[in-house]
Amino acid sequence: MEVAALSGQLPPIPGKRYFTIGEVSDLCGVKTHVLRYWEGEFPSLKPMKRRGNRRYYQREDVLLIRQIRTLLYEQGYTISGARQKLLEEAHTPPPPSQPLEPIVVNGNDIAPLVEELERILFLLKY
Numbered sequence: 284m285e286v287a288a289l290s291g292q293l294p295p296i297p298g299k300r301y302f303t304i305g306e307v308s309d310l311c312g313v314k315t316h317v318l319r320y321w322e323g324e325f326p327s328l329k330p331m332k333r334r335g336n337r338r339y340y341q342r343e344d345v346l347l348i349r350q351i352r353t354l355l356y357e358q359g360y361t362i363s364g365a366r367q368k369l370l371e372e373a374h375t376p377p378p379p380s381q382p383l384e385p386i387v388v389n390g391n392d393i394a395p396l397v398e399e400l401e402r403i404l405f406l407l408k409y
Contacts, residue, residue: 294310300342302345303338303339304338311345311348313348324366325365326366347369
């Protein structure tokens with residue numbers, strides 16, 4: 284683990300599509316064997332596996348790992364407590380956004396349509 288990871292400063296996530304387990308380890312300040320263990324403990328952490336069972340993580344996976352790391356190492360949650368916290372957050376709707384200004388297209392206000400689409404997107408995600 285590097286000095287940056289120990290001091291709470293994690294490096295920025297590059298704009299790549301896929302990351303190897305070694306890259307994720309460096310980006311999150313967590314050893315590779317811990318990442319493999321967390322895959323079994325957190326159902327939402329499912330990196331893509333390709334030839335030879337090589338793991339490829341996406342940006343969302345890296346963000347989730349950083350969130351798990353924060354819950355466990357900085358906030359003092361247990362594995363089961365962190366798992367429960369992530370489940371609660373996944374099933375909690377996002378806070379209401381600020382009211383939309385009227386969006387007028389061809390004389391029609393489409394703000395309610397945008398809000399409905401956001402609700403549908405949330406349901407599809409979770």
